[in-house]
Amino acid sequence: xxxxxxxxxxxxxQLPRVGVVRxxxxxxxxxxxxxxxxxxxxxxWFGFDIASGGLFLSPRNLWNLSVQxxxxxxxxNGMVLIIVSRNIDxxxxxxxxxxxxxxxxxxxxxxxxxxxxxxxxxxxxxxVVGLALGVVIGGVHGFVISYLQVPSFIVTLAGLLVWRGAxxxxxxxxxxxxxxxxxxxxGGGADGNIGATASWVVGVVACIGxxxxxxxxxxxxxxxNFPLRPIWxxxxxxxxxxxxxxxxxxxxxxxxxxxxxxxxxxEAHNIPWPENDVLNIxxxxxxxxxxxxxxxxxxxxxxxRTRFGRxxxxxxxxxxxxxxxxxxxxxxxxxxxxxxxxxxxIAAVVATARLNASTNGLGTxxxxxxxxxxxxxxxxxxxxxxxxxxxxxxxxVMQSLQSGMQLLGxxxxxxxxxxxxxxxxxxxxxxxxxxxTA
Amino acid sequence: xxxxxxPLVEMRDISVSFGGIHAVERASINVYAGExxxxxxxxxxxxxxxxxxxxxxxKRDSGEVFIDGKPVxxxxxxxxxxxxxxTIYQTLALADxxxxxxxxxxxxxxxxxxxxxxxxxxxxxxxxxMGRLNPAFVRFKNPVVTLSGGQRQSVAIxxxxxxxxxxxIMDEPTxxxxxxxxxxxxxxxxxxxKEGIGIFLISHEIHDVFDLSDRITVMKTGRIVGTVRxxxxxxxxxxxxxxxxxxPKAARDASHPAQTAAAGAT
Numbered sequence: 084x085x086x087x088x089x090x091x092x093x094x095x096x097q098l099p100r101v102g103v104v105r106x107x108x109x110x111x112x113x114x115x116x117x118x119x120x121x122x123x124x125x126x127x128w129f130g131f132d133i134a135s136g137g138l139f140l141s142p143r144n145l146w147n148l149s150v151q152x153x154x155x156x157x158x159x160n161g162m163v164l165i166i167v168s169r170n171i172d173x174x175x176x177x178x179x180x181x182x183x184x185x186x187x188x189x190x191x192x193x194x195x196x197x198x199x200x201x202x203x204x205x206x207x208x209x210x211v212v213g214l215a216l217g218v219v220i221g222g223v224h225g226f227v228i229s230y231l232q233v234p235s236f237i238v239t240l241a242g243l244l245v246w247r248g249a250x251x252x253x254x255x256x257x258x259x260x261x262x263x264x265x266x267x268x269x270g271g272g273a274d275g276n277i278g279a280t281a282s283w284v285v286g287v288v289a290c291i292g293x294x295x296x297x298x299x300x301x302x303x304x305x306x307x308n309f310p311l312r313p314i315w316x317x318x319x320x321x322x323x324x325x326x327x328x329x330x331x332x333x334x335x336x337x338x339x340x341x342x343x344x345x346x347x348x349x350e351a352h353n354i355p356w357p358e359n360d361v362l363n364i365x366x367x368x369x370x371x372x373x374x375x376x377x378x379x380x381x382x383x384x385x386x387x388r389t390r391f392g393r394x395x396x397x398x399x400x401x402x403x404x405x406x407x408x409x410x411x412x413x414x415x416x417x418x419x420x421x422x423x424x425x426x427x428x429i430a431a432v433v434a435t436a437r438l439n440a441s442t443n444g445l446g447t448x449x450x451x452x453x454x455x456x457x458x459x460x461x462x463x464x465x466x467x468x469x470x471x472x473x474x475x476x477x478x479x480v481m482q483s484l485q486s487g488m489q490l491l492g493x494x495x496x497x498x499x500x501x502x503x504x505x506x507x508x509x510x511x512x513x514x515x516x517x518x519x520t521a
Numbered sequence: 522x523x524x525x526x527x528p529l530v531e532m533r534d535i536s537v538s539f540g541g542i543h544a545v546e547r548a549s550i551n552v553y554a555g556e557x558x559x560x561x562x563x564x565x566x567x568x569x570x571x572x573x574x575x576x577x578x579x580k581r582d583s584g585e586v587f588i589d590g591k592p593v594x595x596x597x598x599x600x601x602x603x604x605x606x607x608t609i610y611q612t613l614a615l616a617d618x619x620x621x622x623x624x625x626x627x628x629x630x631x632x633x634x635x636x637x638x639x640x641x642x643x644x645x646x647x648x649x650x651m652g653r654l655n656p657a658f659v660r661f662k663n664p665v666v667t668l669s670g671g672q673r674q675s676v677a678i679x680x681x682x683x684x685x686x687x688x689x690i691m692d693e694p695t696x697x698x699x700x701x702x703x704x705x706x707x708x709x710x711x712x713x714x715k716e717g718i719g720i721f722l723i724s725h726e727i728h729d730v731f732d733l734s735d736r737i738t739v740m741k742t743g744r745i746v747g748t749v750r751x752x753x754x755x756x757x758x759x760x761x762x763x764x765x766x767x768x769p770k771a772a773r774d775a776s777h778p779a780q781t782a783a784a785g786a787t
Binding site (some may be wrong): 303306308309388390396397406407410468 | 576578597598599602608610612614615616617618619623624627628629630632636637638641644645648661
């Protein structure tokens with residue numbers, strides 16, 4: 084400090100372009116990795132759009148993309164907690180297949196014959212049984228891992244084999260169909276959407292939520308004399324957030340029913356058929372997408388605002404500290420696997436409803452895509468670090484890659500090669516970035 | 522110095538073994554309110570293991586623990602904390618990926634009326650405690666891994682003193698600190714002594730041991746060599762106890778001061 088008093092005038096502040104970007108990031112406090120993923124997603128989308136001659140960014144394709152992402156997105160929520168707490172679950176695809184098989188058999192072959200007519204709430208019974216099965220299977224995995232201390236890699240690898248075999252044994256390989264009509268709605272399809280109006284309502288609620296979160300965080304900071312974000316930064320974040328939500332809803336609402344479906348819809352709802360044969364009925368948000376969003380919001384809440392979530396992260400950061408803090412580490416770990424089991428069941432509902440059938444191969448390789456999504460989204464295998472929102476974005480990136488390559492007619496084997504390379508590059512960049520800023 | 526009456530903590534004939542190795546063999550130690558008992562010994566002497574029995578991190582094979590003369594059962598860290606025993610571990614036992622407030626309240630989080638984490642209240646309490654210990658500390662929301670060694674130590678100490686501990690176990694509290702921070706810790710120990718807290722101090726800094734402690738217990742290969750007062754021995758004599766287990770000639774046995782005093786002072 085004495086040196087400063089010797090009087091040399093400070094050099095005039097330079098503002099290179101890098102400084103402006105860094106200033107923007109610092110003011111808005113946007114996580115650089117999140118921004119990087121959004122940019123990667125944008126590049127992917129625009130790249131595929133150009134390569135496919137405008138097909139990729141059509142409402143129809145983006146709508147399909149949202150539905151296809153749902154299963155992996157649902158399971159990715161559970162995988163985040165498991166990887167954060169220094170475990171792994173390789174069994175989720177097989178568990179999905181097995182639970183799907185049980186629910187399918189219930190709906191197609193058992194319940195219809197139990198009573199003289201259709202059993203009421205067949206769909207609900209099947210779903211409840213599926214969820215219960217998810218709890219039991221997750222509980223078994225969790226117990227062996229946590230209390231018998233067998234490494235999660237081994238237990239869930241065994242699970243991958245066991246539950247896939249069990250899925251086959253349920254019907255000795257026979258595909259089971261069809262599902263209950265109400266059950267089918269959970270898979271999207273022609274009727275499993277909430278339509279334009281409801282979608283707008285969801286959009287408005289989401290925007291209100293975004294603004295409320297920003298306001299509440301500002302109030303929190305003021306309360307503790309924490310430095311506040313500049314007003315312009317808060318406004319930019321609110322505007323960008325809401326614009327994204329409204330834009331997404333608009334896209335989903337621009338996907339109209341093909342003419343036959345529109346006719347059937349008009350008949351069912353007593354809408355007079357227009358003379359020019361053009362009736363635009365929006366699909367809106369698909370039910371699987373809505374389920375995935377609700378799951379993501381709930382899991383995000385659990386991760387950040389409950390003791391359970393805090394303990395999962397503490398165990399991942401320093402298991403010894405968690406034990407010395409008096410946390411029941413074994414029970415917490417077991418619960419993470421139970422949650423995973425339940426999410427597998429939910430994903431199984433969506434997958435079998437969408438297919439309107441249960442096959443014993445359903446869910447194959449889902450564990451790999453889910454782990455890839457979670458890792459691309461910033462969760463670290465070292466434990467202790469990871470976010471739900473990152474995992475959701477990771478799932479979207481993974482699915483965008485797959486859909487885009489499919490649209491371009493790239494063969495599946497080549498698709499796998501490319502996805503594998505992208506996975507390594509994404510994690511490599513993340514690791515490099517983490518090391519640089521450590 | 523309240524070395525009369527019943528000790529605040531008494532551990533009697535504690536034994537802990539791992540496989541065939543006797544980490545602690547029939548060790549007895551005690552501390553009175555407002556007193557610092559230093560526990561010294563070479564590597565592998567069993568000091569940390571003995572204290573872990575008290576803090577609930579280690580199960581004992583045999584022996585008893587008494588608090589205020591009454592026998593207590595300590596099966597896990599939660600039991601210990603409920604009895605008013607707080608520990609600052611040598612490794613600090615902080616979760617690097619969460620912030621200071623979360624570490625402070627790890628395992629004992631404050632909850633809102635609806636059962637969610639009350640981060641607001643926990644942060645306010647943390648600011649208060651850290652304000653006493655380390656007024657310059659401002660990085661409350663950063664993961665603890667980004668803090669300096671001294672700041673991390675402050676968080677670990679804050680955690681130990683916030684919950685109205687009656688008994689404090691400090692395992693090498695100044696090992697990772699610079700001279701200024703080490704002085705702050707020493708001043709804190711003196712302050713806590715005045716407040717009537719009983720402190721077990723594991724330290725290899727022989728200066729700190731002589732400066733701060735009222736009695737010194739020496740351990741060697743799992744056994745207690747002896748307990749002496751720093752005013753009655755030299756540093757070399759204590760070193761001789763640590764290295765070769767030889768008792769100093771002139772010092773009184775200070776392991777049960779109340780009994781020694783009652784047995785007839787000279």
